[in-house]
Amino acid sequence: MADVIETDRTTQFVRLLKENGTWQEFEADWRAQCDAIGEDFEFYAGSTIAVVGDLISSEQKNAGVFGLKIDGSYAAMCQINRAGLPKYDSPVLRTRFMTLAPDYDLTDKSSTEYGNVLVSLLFEVVKLAITDDGLGSKHIKFHLPSPQDVPFFSALGRHIKERDVFASIETRGMWLYITRK
Amino acid sequence: MKGSEIMNEKMKDALKAAFSATIAEVGIDCFKKTSLFMSNRRENTEVKMAA
Numbered sequence: 001m002a003d004v005i006e007t008d009r010t011t012q013f014v015r016l017l018k019e020n021g022t023w024q025e026f027e028a029d030w031r032a033q034c035d036a037i038g039e040d041f042e043f044y045a046g047s048t049i050a051v052v053g054d055l056i057s058s059e060q061k062n063a064g065v066f067g068l069k070i071d072g073s074y075a076a077m078c079q080i081n082r083a084g085l086p087k088y089d090s091p092v093l094r095t096r097f098m099t100l101a102p103d104y105d106l107t108d109k110s111s112t113e114y115g116n117v118l119v120s121l122l123f124e125v126v127k128l129a130i131t132d133d134g135l136g137s138k139h140i141k142f143h144l145p146s147p148q149d150v151p152f153f154s155a156l157g158r159h160i161k162e163r164d165v166f167a168s169i170e171t172r173g174m175w176l177y178i179t180r181k
Numbered sequence: 182m183k184g185s186e187i188m189n190e191k192m193k194d195a196l197k198a199a200f201s202a203t204i205a206e207v208g209i210d211c212f213k214k215t216s217l218f219m220s221n222r223r224e225n226t227e228v229k230m231a232a
Contacts, residue, residue, distance in 0.1 A: 044219060045219060047223070048219065048222075076217075098216075098217055099217065099219055099222075100217050100218055100219070102219070104218075105218045105219050105220050106220070111201075111204050111209050114209070114212060114213075115197065115200040115201065115204070118200060118212075118217070119193065119196040119197050119200055122196055123189075123192060123193050123196055126192065127189070144215075144216070145216050145222070146215065146216040146221065146222065148214045148215060148216070148221065149215045149216050149217075151207060151211055152203065152207055152211045152212050152214070152215050153215075155203045155206050155207050155211075156199055156200065156203045159198075159199035159200075159202040159203050159206075160195065160196065160199040162199070162202075163195035163198060163199060164195075165191065165192050165195040165196075
């Protein structure tokens with residue numbers, strides 16, 4: 001099972017776990033980002049951290065919390081799990097709690113910087129679905145928990161579809177669905 | 182370059198181009214309203230609780 005996937009010299013997708021210190025590194029990084037901006041870390045991220053608690057305590061083959069590290073700093077995180085679902089011919093990789101780092105949330109970044117984070121995050125999840133023993137899946141779903149996610153991700157899905165890199169991609173309800181070729 | 186690396190580059194380039202096209206269509210403000218931003222997620226929760 002891949003714990004760290006290097007996409008290039010500056011980007012890594014890291015499985016966050018307490019037992020190897022990666023979670024503590026992630027938390028310290030986001031706490032420092034909050035401190036630099038004058039935001040309270042517990043107020044900022046407490047609710048999300050609470051829901052991923054079980055997954056960072058011990059490594060699970062079919063689920064995990066991952067941090068996207070760019071240039072040595074954690075730029076985003078998400079929770080991923082693989083499960084069999086009704087109406088699917090094979091297990092589905094589900095991505096939830098996609099969250100940008102405090103520095104991207106509380107300061108203004110350029111479109112290029114936001115694009116780099118989101119593209120890297122989507123790319124790394126798809127790469128896990130292709131290469132990881134425990135998380136490998138033909139079908140991938142990204143949760144869009146807010147109605148305000150739908151306009152952006154619907155447009156993104158259409159523009160990705162035009163580029164013909166997946167067998168299918170569409171938004172339905174509160175999810176973005178991808179099936180790999 | 183290996184075949185898998187070429188595929189990775191092709192996919193990443195497609196995602197980058199799609200993001201740029203999306204921003205050109207809907208604007209960066211549409212992106213900044215998504216739940217990717219913790220501030221928006223917290224705001225939505227507070228609105229629901231207030232209701």
